[in-house]
Amino acid sequence: MSVTLHSAYELSGLRVPNRMVMAPMTRCRALGNVPNELMAAYYRQRAGAGLIITEGVSPSPNGLGYARIPGAFSAEQTEGWRKVTTAVHEAGGRIFMQIMHTGRVSHPANLPQGARVLAPSVVALEETEMWVDAEMGTLPMPAPEAMTSEEVEATIGEFVAAASNAIDAGFDGVELHGANGYLIEQFIHPHTNRRDDEWGGSVEARLSFALEVTRRVADAVGAHRVGFRMSPWGVFNEMPHYDEIDETYLALARGLSDLGIAYVHLLDHSPLGAPEVPQSTKDAVRAAFDGTLIRCGGFDAASGEAEVESGRADLIAFGRPFLANPDLPARYATGAELNEPRPDLFYTHEAEGYTDYPALEGGAEGDGEA
Numbered sequence: 001m002s003v004t005l006h007s008a009y010e011l012s013g014l015r016v017p018n019r020m021v022m023a024p025m026t027r028c029r030a031l032g033n034v035p036n037e038l039m040a041a042y043y044r045q046r047a048g049a050g051l052i053i054t055e056g057v058s059p060s061p062n063g064l065g066y067a068r069i070p071g072a073f074s075a076e077q078t079e080g081w082r083k084v085t086t087a088v089h090e091a092g093g094r095i096f097m098q099i100m101h102t103g104r105v106s107h108p109a110n111l112p113q114g115a116r117v118l119a120p121s122v123v124a125l126e127e128t129e130m131w132v133d134a135e136m137g138t139l140p141m142p143a144p145e146a147m148t149s150e151e152v153e154a155t156i157g158e159f160v161a162a163a164s165n166a167i168d169a170g171f172d173g174v175e176l177h178g179a180n181g182y183l184i185e186q187f188i189h190p191h192t193n194r195r196d197d198e199w200g201g202s203v204e205a206r207l208s209f210a211l212e213v214t215r216r217v218a219d220a221v222g223a224h225r226v227g228f229r230m231s232p233w234g235v236f237n238e239m240p241h242y243d244e245i246d247e248t249y250l251a252l253a254r255g256l257s258d259l260g261i262a263y264v265h266l267l268d269h270s271p272l273g274a275p276e277v278p279q280s281t282k283d284a285v286r287a288a289f290d291g292t293l294i295r296c297g298g299f300d301a302a303s304g305e306a307e308v309e310s311g312r313a314d315l316i317a318f319g320r321p322f323l324a325n326p327d328l329p330a331r332y333a334t335g336a337e338l339n340e341p342r343p344d345l346f347y348t349h350e351a352e353g354y355t356d357y358p359a360l361e362g363g364a365e366g367d368g369e370a
């Protein structure tokens, strides 16, 4: 029997009833950086996904670069997350936390008091501005401070503690955000990593932060509960192309495979207008990594189905389709029409444009009510 988006799958011991993953999406509803009832309602509505991956969650006060993103480093945050995992599990779903440290992609006015904008090296974003609640506007981001080697070690410890907090809060696992120009990719990339200590220089040294974070998190919570998101050839957050991209990602995929983690989540945002990711790169990552491969970026029911059917991926993550359609798997099963996303409401602090996308009449998942 051929594999479809509706076929069940075993993800390192976790049975997922379909191949449709909800992609991680920052939504900025975590007032005070603490998860709340509104967020629990949003995720509960989407529990029909084979697997939900949360929005990016910071392991540290220093990683809260954007306004109103949640953290996973305080007891209050862990209690908030428990509401989310309980709601999703009660509705029959499964949920991983995406751990995202923003690094240099940060405005100090978004950070809590005492937190600092830390990155591998002093390399500022030059063309990107960031929304700052305190100023009610977008502002340029100042240059980050380069981490000392003690701060690198401390930051790895923060990733480990956040992963343990996530498991305490009831998550089924964690995804490390190694994509889209945030801290882990800032270490991988020669433009943002200009260090001459053990964490910088050669391809191997630039990968050491990513692999050490993954190894330590896997030791703490079990490799079967860890995924890693990567975006080879991605340019988001001013990450220009460099010579050794394919060599870097092949080595990374091999290193992650050796660690035995559950999955790699491979992005190709070219359907959204980003530069092409060569098929050969995607094939090389697939071949080098022994675990599950999730693919994401611009998929719909037909293209997602073709990808899993061909074996190029095991699971497909959908971002905007899940954002706008709480009952996406039911809609894909029946060919029902889709709600359109409302991008002007992606990052506000309200229920509007968040929990009010309607489910199908009589649908099992997602009640469309806040």
Ligand SMILES: Cc1cc2nc3c(=O)[nH]c(=O)nc-3n(C[C@H](O)[C@H](O)[C@H](O)COP(=O)(O)O)c2cc1C
Pocket: 023, 024, 025, 026, 027, 055, 056, 098, 100, 177, 179, 180, 229, 267, 269, 272, 296, 297, 298, 299, 317, 318, 319, 320, 321, 346
């Ligand atoms: C509103 C919004 C927020 C996003 N936030 C994150 C995030 O926190 N972490 C992440 O890895 N990707 C993030 N992404 C990227 C998505 O996970 C996904 O890769 C992208 O939307 C492409 O998939 P799609 O074409 O199915 O929407 C975000 C995308 C959107 C639309």
